[in-house]
Amino acid sequence: MIYVWAFLVGGFICLIGQFLMDVMKLTPAHTVSTLVVAGAILGGLGWYDKITEFAGAGATVPITSFGNALVNGALMEAKTQGLVGVLTGIFEVTSAGISAAIVFGFLAAVVFKPKG
Amino acid sequence: MAQANAKKLTPIQREYQALAKAYEPSRPLLQNFIRAFVVGGAISVLGQGLEDMFIHYFGFTQKTAGNPTVAILILLAALATGLGVFDKLASFAGAGTAVPVTGFANSIVSTALEHKSEGYVLGVGGNMFKLAGSVLVFGVVAAFFIGIIRSLPGLGG
Numbered sequence: 001m002i003y004v005w006a007f008l009v010g011g012f013i014c015l016i017g018q019f020l021m022d023v024m025k026l027t028p029a030h031t032v033s034t035l036v037v038a039g040a041i042l043g044g045l046g047w048y049d050k051i052t053e054f055a056g057a058g059a060t061v062p063i064t065s066f067g068n069a070l071v072n073g074a075l076m077e078a079k080t081q082g083l084v085g086v087l088t089g090i091f092e093v094t095s096a097g098i099s100a101a102i103v104f105g106f107l108a109a110v111v112f113k114p115k116g
Numbered sequence: 117m118a119q120a121n122a123k124k125l126t127p128i129q130r131e132y133q134a135l136a137k138a139y140e141p142s143r144p145l146l147q148n149f150i151r152a153f154v155v156g157g158a159i160s161v162l163g164q165g166l167e168d169m170f171i172h173y174f175g176f177t178q179k180t181a182g183n184p185t186v187a188i189l190i191l192l193a194a195l196a197t198g199l200g201v202f203d204k205l206a207s208f209a210g211a212g213t214a215v216p217v218t219g220f221a222n223s224i225v226s227t228a229l230e231h232k233s234e235g236y237v238l239g240v241g242g243n244m245f246k247l248a249g250s251v252l253v254f255g256v257v258a259a260f261f262i263g264i265i266r267s268l269p270g271l272g273g
Binding site: 015104113 | 143145148149151152153154155156157158159160161162163164165166167182183184185186187189190191194195197198199200203210211212214215216217219220221224225228229230232233236240241244247248250251252254255256258259260262263264265266267
């Protein structure tokens with residue numbers, strides 16, 4: 001059942017992205033930035049984790065989860081460290097994604113040749 | 117954006133814009149929406165499959181399985197970008213590939229490759245986050261303010 005919800009929720013978030021690009025005429029960079037901020041706001045309200053509970057990867061794979069994870073990291077550290085925790089904790093949860101993107105991105109640039 | 121510029125145009129320029137707009141092919145909205153929905157949903161299902169694999173065979177929990185899943189998806193997107201497959205899929209799927217974390221990886225690899233000729237330090241290193249940087253900046257700034265607001269005493273912190 002979680003696969004059905006993953007498909008529906010993941011697809012729906014991409015549908016919103018397509019709507020922002022086609023109807024609101026945003027560039028892809030504006031679209032993705034908007035979605036990240038939206039994910040951060042939903043994370044701050046505590047709603048994003050509720051979506052993740054039933055949609056699984058449908059909520060964690062789209063870029064909105066990046067905004068949510070930034071907020072989660074900041075709030076987790078803030079609980080134990082106080083306000084400074086907001087700064088030290090922001091990348092706590094998203095470290096894997098960012099590090100993987102930098103490492104694999106660099107290796108891909110070394111291995112592959114630019115196309116066209 | 118178009119409306120903001122319209123005031124500065126001469127009548128002839130405005131006439132031309134109206135003419136050009138009439139010949140501009142209209143975007144096939146429904147088709148784009150369906151493609152984005154199906155491809156985005158399919159990538160999420162693939163992610164769910166990876167997550168379940170990490171939970172059942174590698175001892176991850178529901179909460180921690182997200183990290184390796186995202187890393188694998190980023191690796192796949194980096195490979196697909198390097199091989200030139202990603203662009204073809206992206207032109208078909210639009211937001212369906214741009215919105216999942218695959219789009220983040222694609223933007224990093226494609227700008228890194230594009231600037232490879234300028235060298236590894238100035239080209240690859242300096243341009244890697246040219247597109248992905250906006251996601252980081254707005255994500256972190258938003259998270260900072262939301263984190264501060266939620267952590268202040270008396271505001272649900």
